[in-house]
Amino acid sequence: MALTLSEREARLYESLAAFEHAPLFAREEKRKRLLSQADLLAQDAAGMAHLYENIAAIHRSGLFAGTPWEDPSRLVPGLVAGTLLSGPAGSTLEMLSELRMLAVAEGRLALPGCPPEAARHFLRQVLVYGFEYAFSTEELSENERYTRTEVRKVSLLFDLLKQHLPLPSLLPYLKEEIETIIAHRPVVVTRIKRILEQLQHLPPDLLDGPLRAYVEALFAPTPLAQKAGTAHYYAEQLPHLPDAALEQEAQALSQQMLDTGLVSTFQLAFLQYAARERTALVPIALALNAHGRADYERHQAFVHQLILSFLVPGNKQGVYGLARTLQRNLFSQKTVWHAFSRLVKARLHPVIRERLEEGNLSPFALTAEQALIGGTLCVLGQPLGVRQGNNPTCQSARGISMWSRHAPGKLINLLIDTATTNNAVFRYEGELIESAGVQEGLTTAFDFKLDPVSIVLVPHLDKVYNEMMKRASLKHPGKDPHASVNPAFYGHWIQTGFKSVYNPLLYGIENYEEFIRIFYAAFHPEYNGGHHLIYPVPAGIFITDSGANMLGFHAISLLRIEQAPDGEWRAYFFNPNSQGKQDWGQRITPTVSGHGERHGESSLPAAQFAARVYAYHFNQLRLGDKPGKVPTATVAHITQLAKESWGRKYQWL
Structure with missing residues (x-):
């Protein structure tokens, strides 16, 4: 028999008191009990409102102490939606964290270093970054990975936030988000369409000129x-x-x-x-x-x-x-023309057909063949519009982007083989790797909300890349496996030289000054003899949050280092993680427009970009004495940025 609201409230108070007075050894068990009672309350609007009424007491109990939510200044709004959908107990702590921020925004709770306006700013960003979930239950309810109780909890939380922060108050944030998406030109535009669908129902006088123009462009x-x-x-x-x-x-x-x-x-x-x-x-x-x-x-x-x-x-x-x-x-290139003509006639494997139908993000009927042809046109036309979505497959997205730009015939042929056989074959150091024979990749629960080309290829590319990395680790112990895997996976244009500062055996950073000098001598026109990049350079970067804290490793492509219109030297790169703009701390904030970016590019001042790189390929035959000519002051500045951000996590050897 379901508990009444008053019974659930009573259980919350009991659990809260038990947690507050629990000895240290029993505190974690009592925390779980408190979170489970919060989950029970979060299943209806009255219960969610009750949690909000008591959030100050929940905060004072020390529930957030020792968790990633302890310091509000380190919270990242772009990560909220994903955490809310990650399941208990993380999703419950995330929900309570948003309620706490709402209490701060409304002056009901004071937190050091988090004034009300900062809390309001944070929550508005949460609503914008999680717009699909905040303003439509379709994205949640159609995903089998989310339980009914989790969907209910997330929906009710966003409903409460919207009551206190209505859509008109979000318009400046939505305008910035729309402009960012449009500048970045992604292949999958579901997100921006859903935003514009909501805006079209607002009174016209609430929409300024640009917002109205975006709505009209679509409707x-x-x-x-x-x-x-x-x-x-x-x-x-x-x-x-x-x-x-x-x-x-x-x-x-x-x-x-x-x-x-x-x-x-x-x-x-x-x-x-x-x-x-x-x-x-x-x-x-x-x-x-x-x-x-x-x-x-x-x-x-x-x-x-x-x-x-x-x-x-x-x-x-x-x-x-x-x-x-x-x-x-592209149709005038014989390899592309013949490959695309074959693709139009290809008979899809049943598994591929099912995946393409599952990945249809449109409310309209769409056959698997139509999805694949339309998606292929988009990827060929927008090589920098490919994104990894909610999957840790940046290497695969980077590959599709590279092949579209520099080997479109190869990409289409790979697409044909994979789409018709549900298998992909690569060669690594003389040995064949078939994706059909590989048990697992980096991704275990694949999210098919991607462009059709990625839906077909990425599950296979992910397995192949992961298998190459395993074999490289065994064949070349003590060396970064990317050195041999990237040329085998991506193709002949990957330079044979390779440099990495990360030593996984010693968990440390080594030869950093040499690393930066070679980077500048290889890619920066002021130090490499005035040359510009011909092919994208696969590079690994350390991703950091707004506090410059290390979050993880990420694969990107360096496209060019050139002077922006204002004369500043900037690095322009392809970032497949669906976010062109982030805050990486230390006032390092990649941009997607306004500094000479082409559609699909992100950019940073060259030194700031270099300060986040940990690995790259280069042509070692062209270096000569160029590394020694890179100014010591430049190297010292980049080293300081590195040591005071991600470098805090490692030993410097």
């Missing part, structure tokens, strides 16, 4: 689209428009796509009409320049087949991918 990109209301009725109006009006419509739609990277159902409807009836309008609707037009005209029948047979409302973002693919003239 009413032209006056005719706004008047029509639906894409179906819009399409019925097109045959009745004069030629000049049709061309004006095509230009307006394509400009919206160029400005935002978003594709509306109206644009897809127009493009399909043009492909059937007014072919001269197709390149205009796709915003193609002379190069793109040439590729379109050379392969017009095939492009029309893609538009009419494979692009549907469920994968309409493929329109942008198609436009970018034509701009890259």
